Amino acid sequence: MIRLAALDIAGTTVAEDNQVYRVLADVVAAHGTPAAEADIRRWMGADKREALAALTGDPSAVEELHGRFVTSLRAAYERQPPRPIPGVPQAIAALRESGVRVVLTTGFDRQITDPLLDAIGWRAGEDVDAVVCAVEAGGGRPLPNMIHRAMELTGVTDPGEVLAAGDTALDIQAGRAAGAAMVVGVLSGAQTRAELAAEHPTHIVADVTRLPLLE
Missing domain, CATH: 3.40.50.1000 (HAD superfamily/HAD-like)
Structure with missing residues (x-):
């Protein structure tokens, strides 16, 4: 039972129309480490700090990157609400x-x-x-x-x-x-x-x- x-x-x-993954890809690309779609897909559902660290290979920048991710995703959700x-x-x-x-x-x-x-x-x-x-x-x-x-x-x-x-x-x-x-x-x-x-x-x-x- x-x-x-x-x-x-x-x-x-x-x-939410997959906005989270578009924003994640944009943040990673803006960092100078663009990721292939297949790599983004492997991190779907993961903790976003862990995903950012893995996709950029730059754990030292995770908090800064996560801040950008939060700001960008909030803006995306304001434009197109979940x-x-x-x-x-x-x-x-x-x-x-x-x-x-x-x-x-x-x-x-x-x-x-x-x-x-x-x-x-x-x-x-x-x-x-x-x-x-x-x-x-x-x-x-x-x-x-x-x-x-x-x-x-x-x-x-x-x-x-x-x-x-x-x-x-x-x-x-x-x-x-x-x-x-x-x-x-x-x-x-x-x-x-x-x-x-x-x-x-x-x-x-x-x-x-x-x-x-x-x-």
């Missing part, structure tokens, strides 16, 4: 009404996460049970830290009672590392069915609206 659903934000519960993926608020509500705790997990830090969720009107403790950022959990995907933190926050001790869902290979890797009973790839985000299937999720679905129907 599933008691906790740990759900990624961008591309999984919230549509929005809940259609049907997802209702799916989350259905999960919670059935007794499943719902925690959002993200590679963003609070500088991005809080304004993003405020903009779409989601509140921890009201619309979802909690929100976990990678930096607060001691590491981002593919580590299972955010899922473990979600379990701590909701009092779930058995990973066999956890569903983890996301739109990237790293989401699936994190779910498998956590030992989650259900590790679900969703096709509403940036990566393809083939990219998700290569990580051996237990399920691949169109989007989060399908989660209340899984067994």
Whole structure:
């Protein structure tokens, strides 16, 4: 029986038209270390500081680069605001009404996460049970830290009672590392069915609206 659903934000519960990865690529290129699309894709779903360090090869510049990333992404979101993926608020509500705790997990830090969720009107403790950022959990995907933190926050001790869902290979890797009973790839985000299937999720679905129907 599933008691906790740990759900990624961008591309999984919230549509933001892949702006995060365009901004990430722009910041890396402006640093003088442009990255191929394939390299950017490998870091989809990761902690953004870790992604910037790896893509630029310049760990000493990470805080400066992350500051640029935050500023640029906020501006992009002001021009084209994120929005809940259609049907997802209702799916989350259905999960919670059935007794499943719902925690959002993200590679963003609070500088991005809080304004993003405020903009779409989601509140921890009201619309979802909690929100976990990678930096607060001691590491981002593919580590299972955010899922473990979600379990701590909701009092779930058995990973066999956890569903983890996301739109990237790293989401699936994190779910498998956590030992989650259900590790679900969703096709509403940036990566393809083939990219998700290569990580051996237990399920691949169109989007989060399908989660209340899984067994």
